[in-house]
Amino acid sequence: MRYGFWLPIFGGWLRNVEDENMPATFEYAKTVAQKAEQWGYSTTLVAELYLNDIKGPESDSLEAWSTAAALAAVTEKLEIMTAVRPGFHNPAVTAKMAANIDHISNGRFTLNIVSAWWEEEARQYGGIFTEHDKRYDRTEEFVQVLKGMWTNDVFHFQGKFYEVKGAHLAPKPVQKPHPILYAGGESERGKQAIVEHCDAYVMHGGTVEEIARKVADMKQRRRQAGKEPFRSFGMAAFVICRDSEEAAQAELQRITDVKLSSGYAGYHDFVSKSQLELQLKLQDYSVSNRGLRPNFVGTPEQIADRILAYENAGVDLLLLQFSPQLEEMERFAKQVMPLVEERRNKLAAKGGKQDEQNLHYSRK
DSSP states (O other): OEEEEEOOOSSOSBTTOSOOSOOSSHHHHHHHHHHHHHHTOOEEEEOOOSSOTTTOTTSOOOOHHHHHHHHHHHOSSOEEEEEEOGGGSOHHHHHHHHHHHHHHTTSOEEEEEOOOOOHHHHHHHTOOOOOHHHHHHHHHHHHHHHHHHHHOSSEEEEOSSOEEEEEOOOSOOSSSSOOOEEEOOOSHHHHHHHHHHOSEEEEOOOOHHHHHHHHHHHHHHHHHTTOOOOSOEEEEEEEEEOSSHHHHHHHHHHHTOOOOOGGGTTHHHHHHSSOOSSOOOTTGGGBGGGTTTTOEEEOHHHHHHHHHHHHHHTOOEEEEEOSSHHHHHHHHHHHTHHHHHHHHHHHHHHTSOOOHHHHHHHTO
């Protein structure tokens, strides 16, 4: 298991808590990223939204790509996975920018391909917003242009959405043949596009059973398409780690006390303009990306057992959220990460299978 984290660019992750003591500033984001490297985190995911989806559209938030480039210059080991939404970008220019950041980072820049869902944001920022399946038609062409620019000396492309005439891109990215392309999607059309064009699959938080089914399904689709296996399966999750289960549950109750603040401004667009496999409840939306569904809520021992259950289900990258970020990331790194390793080693000594009691508890 690799441990990643969402970069805190929105001032927090909780829609029901006004001040999480994690300001939406580059200075704070830089501190989090540099400390994360010391604590053993491998990856940071930089979300791309021009409006603040967590604290409300009127609140401060950082722009993804300029933040990623700045982080690339002040970190040494972190994979910087940055979201990109085709409806807001020229693909040839994006390929050039990505190659440049890949050089700044010495080969640590990757992309999370996202088909936008927030219509109001697109209206305010001039993004192209179309009905669901057409967004994926655009995304497929966008990725083809990215790869073509990265791997060809002279690139030509004629599609429905994009045209490139004899373009040169130099220098090429450090990574060969190109930076890793992550993507997530739950609709049939989205899965088809990801299987055909991307390198790794990322998922919203879900139960062990839900995630195991998704991983198995995407592996099968990839085989049927005659493609190499996905390089990674990642999952989002929110962590509440406390010394007792009672304290963890009290914190869970506090952060899910739904107040219908301005942080819920994008809720209707998210549930109505995405094709989700599960019905999303308002309480689930208290934390972004269905982060509470994995139930990483409890003592270090309980969370470690649950992580191993997800590892057994096929997840190899956790994209974690914490509040407040610095304090809780450090707690997780010092109290949970070593336990996962310790318990994995014990399981290996027993023959590689988690005992039934722990497996049942981790799936609750």
